[in-house]
Amino acid sequence: MLNNQKIKKMHKLALYESGEGKKHLAISNYYRSDYIGLALIKNFFLTTIAYGLLLLIYFGYRSEYLMENIHKMNLALMALQIIGLYIIMVVGYSILTYIYCSVKYAKAQKGIQEYYKGLTQMKKAYDREERRNGRITGRRTKA
Template structure:
C-alpha cells in the first residue's frame, strides 16, 4: 500500500540530494578547519596567479615609460611596493575567503542536519510499517 507521506518525504530527500544537497553533503564530510584550510590554500595559489597576471598587464601597459626611464627608477622602492601590494592582496582575499567559507560551511551543516532529521523520520515510518506488518502476520498465524 502506498503511503503519501512517505512518498512526499522521499521526493523531498531526493530533490535535496540532487540539488543543493550534493554540495552540502560533500562539504559536511570535512572538518570545519580542514574545509577552510583547503579553501585558504586554493585562495593563496589563485591569488598569486591573479597577482602575477595583474603585474604583467600593468608593466606591459607601462612598458614605454619603463624603457625610457629605466636608469632613473628606484628598483628597491618599486620592489617593496610590489611586495607590499601582494601581501595586502593576499591578506584581503584570505579574510574574504575565510568568512565566505565559514558561512558556507555553517549553512551546509544546517542543511545536512535537516536532511538527516528528515531521513530519520522516514526510517521511523518504515519501522512503524514493519512492526504493523509483523503483528498482522503473527495474528494470521495464530
C-alpha cells in the first residue's frame, strides 16, 4: 500500500536534489577553506582582467589628452595611482567574495544537512516497513 507521507517526502527530496541541491552537493564536495580559496583565486584573476579592461577603456577615451600632455605629466605619480587603485579594487572585491562565498557555503551545508536528515528518515521508514512485512509473512529478518 502506498504511504502518502513517504511519497511527499520522496518528492520533496527529489525536488531538492534536482534543483538547489545540485549546487549544494557540488559545493559540499569541498572543505570550506578550499572552496573560499578557489573563489578568491578566481576573483583575483577576474578582477585583474576587469581592471586591465577598465584601464584600456580609460586610456582609449583619454588618448588625445594623454598624447598632447604626456611631457607635462608626473608618470611616477600616475603609475602609483594606477597601482593603488588596482590594490584597492582587488582587496575590495576579495572581501566581498569572501563574505559571499562564506554565506553560500554555510547555506549549502545547512541544506545538505536537511537533505541527509530526510534521507535518514526515509531509510528508517523503509526499515520499519520491511520489519513489519517480515513479521506479517512470517519471515525472519537479519538484525
